[in-house]
Amino acid sequence: MTHETLVAAGLLSQPFMQHALLAGTATALAAGLTGYFLVLRAQVFTSDALGHVAYTGALGALAFGVDARVGLIVATVATACAMAGLGLRARPDDVAIGSTFAWILGLGSFFLTLYTTRRSAGDGTANITYLFGSIFGISSSQAALVAWIAIGVCVVMAFIARPLLFASIDEAVAAARGVPVRLLGVGFLVLVGIVCAESAQTVGGLLLLGLVAAPAGAAHRLTARPYVGLLLAAGIGVVSMWAGLAVSYYVSDVPPSFAILCAATLAYLAAAAAPRRRPLIPGTANPSDAWSASHSSGV
């Protein structure tokens, strides 16, 4: 064995690293897939809000002595449903979303004080865990659960990708063709909520936005083909996750969340610096055009 393979084997033989890789890869995959649609549907701000809500959910659950993961998933899915409910009548604007999540985050800081003052057993690092993640501290059962849920999200995404693309690009035409546009919108937001709850455990509620936005933004820059873009977003997310975990393993001062976000940001920068993609079909410069051009004759 060469020196490099020995070093890599050392990295992979650590149990905490195996758990981190399992949970991290699955969440990066799910975040990349949903992120592609979030950028396409101009809903990145929604995932920002859901990440903040996840923090409040976790701290609220801890303050009342419940498993933090229950708080995470209840808070994000309930908020996603509420947003989708508002969106049925009128698209909730950024001001309403922003005002609401700023207050919900304030509520999180309230729960934090409640938790640290009331429960003497409560440790002060819970705050940091759900704000900035602690992927190296994840246990094997936690990692397995995160991975199963994230893989479930990926499978559902694979099933709804085609109609969701159609509905995201031209809602009116999709509705006219019998695509259940509203149901898809609600279902998609719920999936985003689940992804946020899972990512909050790996990179943290504040930083999951980068895992969602950066790989997807890079993919949108690099290709106009929807399916290639989806795979690219997931791939960039997973590679950023691996690179971040490896860097953080060897440089002990660098927290994993920072290294992962750094890798994702670099990927986005590289994509932005790359020469502008050639349109797939002459005269089209984005997925919506490529999609409608390739489907207008076929269907």
Add this chain to the structure above:
Amino acid sequence: MNAQADPPWSWNLVADLHEMLSYPFMVNAFRAGTIVAIVAGVVGWFMVLRKQTFAGHTLAVSAFPGATAATLLGVSATAGYFSFALAAAIVIAFASRPSRGHRGGINEESAVVGTVQAFVLACGFLFARLYPGFLNSVNAPLFGSSFAITNTQVVTLGLVAVAVLAVLATIGRPLLFSSIDPDVAAARGVGVRAQGFVFLVILGAAAAEASQIAGALLVFSLLVMPAATAQRLTARPATSVTLAIVFGLLATWGGLFLAYYQPYPLGFCISSFSFGGFLLAHLFTAPRRRRPERPMAAALPIGVSS
């Protein structure tokens, strides 16, 4: 926050206030809060009008790495707040090209802003991790504590506030025009792009000010909510800006008053007051059929130009 153990609370509010203001740190908190509420009210009003809330949120959270970097390097926190917010404003201004005019193009700006936001927060986390007093250096910049504001900080806040308001007073009218209808404004010779850049820098300064009071994550309680409440209540620009300032001041003073008597973070108190006002305004006014800026555009004199 708990400088003194459970100060006595009486229903005589005047006596309470008198007792509170006998502490120099409370006087400084009220001074700083007042300055910040005014600046955030005015700048936030334009931000809501221009629908740049996501960018504003990103500029606000860049205060977090600013504060932690300043702690790490041992320089003044104020310098850290302003330099990081201004740097983020410049990055966003250059990275996001106006997507207007592209037919059906996807808006990449949100991906850029989201990436910048997550990256600056991650940087803040790194700086906080590198600093020995890890836990304490995280909560205050994120959730706000204005009970340790020095005289120098108040002076700095005041000077920056004067500068921001002076720039806004100069470009306010054409900025209002270009915020409401960028295409017509550009056709009339208003420098829409240059204005957008200047406004982002102003927004960065205002966000840095507000995050020193409310905390980087809760800046919206001073920047967005008062302005959104005011725009819900009236369509007249002058009345609306005045209302935004009044709401911001009420929330800040109320928050400071409340935070003095109990252990919960100041940012939570301020955001609760602001959000309460926002909710009340939404519950007790009929939803407008048309977007708020329509009547505003009609209210604008025809001859406005730069």
